[in-house]
Amino acid sequence: MLLDFIAGNWNDALTVLTAGVAAYTAYHQIQYYRAQQASLNIISIDEPTYEPRAQNAYGDIVPTNEIDETELRDTKYSLEVVLENDGREPTTLSEFTLSLPDTEEELFLYNDRTRTGWQRSFVEFEGNERKQLNLFNSGEVRDTYGQDVEAILCLDSTADVIEQPVMLRCSV
Structure with a gap:
């Protein structure tokens, strides 16, 4: 049975x-x-540079190799950052800043050039996505050029805040 x-x-x-x-x-x-929450990581920081800029005859501010303190208008900072979201959740990168401890200057970096000028736009990362960002801005004229400059790159996203020390090289 x-x-x-x-x-x-x-x-x-x-x-x-x-x-x-x-x-x-x-x-x-x-x-x-x-x-597996969103986790933004810096893969690499390439070409972190700064360069003096002067005003040319047409009124445009352009990079210069001649360091004459009376002619200099500002200093341009630029770097390429490769970022990756290791998590499955999407995240948004909203703010990029570069802190220069030696001059106590904090620059909000831009990531887009338009016809009307520079702009800062949000960067969205899907899960497991990798992107390269070109970040740049201009700051005050430095006292000296030619030396490496220590800076701190700060990236603020919905997942977390990343701070990474960066050594900027003078391109002159």
Whole structure:
């Protein structure tokens, strides 16, 4: 009689067991997915430079190789940053700043050039996405040029705030 019952209902028992294993696996997969929050990482910082700029005869501010303090208008800072979102959740990078401890200057960096000038726009990262950003701005005229300058790059995103020391090289 027991053998007849098992022979008649083995398919139902197997279905219930399979559904239980599937539910258990799905629960743990969802927990694993939720645990992978957005995590923005700096992969590399390339070509961190600064250069003096002067005003030319047409009134445009252009890079210069001649360091005459009376002619200099400002200093341009630029760097290329490769960032990656390691998590599965999307994140948005909203603010880029470069702090120069030696001059106590803090520059909000721009990442886009338009016809009307420079602008700062939000950068969205999907899950597991990598992007390269060209960041730049101009600051005050420096006392000396030619030496490497220590700075701190700060990136503010919805996931976290990243601070990375950077050594800027003079391009003159």
